[in-house]
Amino acid sequence: MSDIQYKFHPNKKATIITAPFSGGQPKGGVELGPEYILKAGFEKQLEHLGWQTEVANPLEKTNYEAQKSNDKDSFGVKNTKIVSECCQKIHEAVRSALSSDRLPVTIGGDHSIGTATVSAALEHNPDACVLWIDAHADINTPKTTESGNLHGCPISFVMGIDSDSYPPEFAWVPQNLKANRIAYIGLRDVDDGEKAILKKYNIPAFSMYHVDKYGIGKVVEMALDAVNPERKNPIHLSYDVDAIDPSFVPATGTRVEGGLSLREGLFIAEEIAHTGLLGSIDIVETNPLLAETEEHILDTVSAACAIGRCALGQTLL
Ligand SMILES: NC(=[NH2+])NCCC[C@H](N)C(=O)O
Numbered sequence: 001m002s003d004i005q006y007k008f009h010p011n012k013k014a015t016i017i018t019a020p021f022s023g024g025q026p027k028g029g030v031e032l033g034p035e036y037i038l039k040a041g042f043e044k045q046l047e048h049l050g051w052q053t054e055v056a057n058p059l060e061k062t063n064y065e066a067q068k069s070n071d072k073d074s075f076g077v078k079n080t081k082i083v084s085e086c087c088q089k090i091h092e093a094v095r096s097a098l099s100s101d102r103l104p105v106t107i108g109g110d111h112s113i114g115t116a117t118v119s120a121a122l123e124h125n126p127d128a129c130v131l132w133i134d135a136h137a138d139i140n141t142p143k144t145t146e147s148g149n150l151h152g153c154p155i156s157f158v159m160g161i162d163s164d165s166y167p168p169e170f171a172w173v174p175q176n177l178k179a180n181r182i183a184y185i186g187l188r189d190v191d192d193g194e195k196a197i198l199k200k201y202n203i204p205a206f207s208m209y210h211v212d213k214y215g216i217g218k219v220v221e222m223a224l225d226a227v228n229p230e231r232k233n234p235i236h237l238s239y240d241v242d243a244i245d246p247s248f249v250p251a252t253g254t255r256v257e258g259g260l261s262l263r264e265g266l267f268i269a270e271e272i273a274h275t276g277l278l279g280s281i282d283i284v285e286t287n288p289l290l291a292e293t294e295e296h297i298l299d300t301v302s303a304a305c306a307i308g309r310c311a312l313g314q315t316l317l
């Protein structure tokens with residue numbers, strides 16, 4: 001049991017939404033993330049904290065993995081159709097969980113599904129804010145992206161940045177995220193085009209430099225002050241496991257050295273839990289096939305589960 005009260009989920013009901021999808025980036029294996037996380041006992045762990053859980057598999061009858069390609073389309077991005085379709089299904093699942101007063105815990109899968117989860121959280125409550133925990137800003141647009149990988153673009157779609165450059169497949173995405181409603185923690189690999197966007201829109205972004213300078217406690221406080229100053233609005237926590245240093249979380253697709261310690265990474269989730277304002281959460285980019293050893297798989301999957309448990313109320317004492 002956990003003592004933390006969840007203002008937006010007082011009945012402590014959660015829906016684990018699986019997003020076994022890899023089309024937002026070229027590597028195979030990230031679609032296995034949900035299976036490994038569930039096999040590790042994630043659902044039981046949340047029940048142990050007092051949550052009543054269910055699992056939703058909105059991508060169940062799809063076969064996106066077989067349709068994946070490495071070619072850019074005329075808009076400069078890859079796998080537009082399957083990313084859009086997958087996101088639409090996840091979007092519906094998150095909306096439906098929220099409208100039944102359940103906390104959506106979306107487990108990926110790659111981070112392209114952020115388009116779906118963030119826009120759904122904001123549709124449900126336009127006052128919601130987003131904390132994006134990541135080594136990357138994921139705010140490229142079809143115009144700025146060098147890789148063409150859509151897991152590097154979810155935020156721009158929901159903000160409507162460079163919207164004249166979007167493939168028509170993304171016309172359904174509600175452009176409901178405002179620049180003062182998102183803050184980043186953990187950044188250390190941001191493309192030049194993304195840096196320009198962060199500056200232009202004045203988006204609060206805390207890199208590893210800020211974590212070192214101020215300490216993680218202060219950084220989380222500053223991030224919350226920026227997006228949720230009165231501590232009254234729901235928080236969508238979008239957690240890319242690559243925010244944590246690859247020495248703790250090796251099995252992920254875009255590793256960047258110099259990341260959060262495991263404790264710093266879990267502290268962020270604990271601190272969001274303590275606000276009592278968690279509205280929805282994503283845990284993404286666990287790729288068991290990129291592990292070199294069994295231990296790598298175990299470390300990464302355990303960290304992903306621990307992020308979820310901390311956000312849903314696990315405390316050390
Ligand atoms: N969700 C992630 N791991 N994103 C990595 C993105 C890397 C790079 N900025 C790109 O756009 O391709």
Ligand SMILES: [Mn+2]
Nearest residue numbers: 135136240242
């Ligand atoms: Mn990342």
Ligand SMILES: [Mn+2]
Nearest residue numbers: 111134138240
């Ligand atoms: Mn990411």
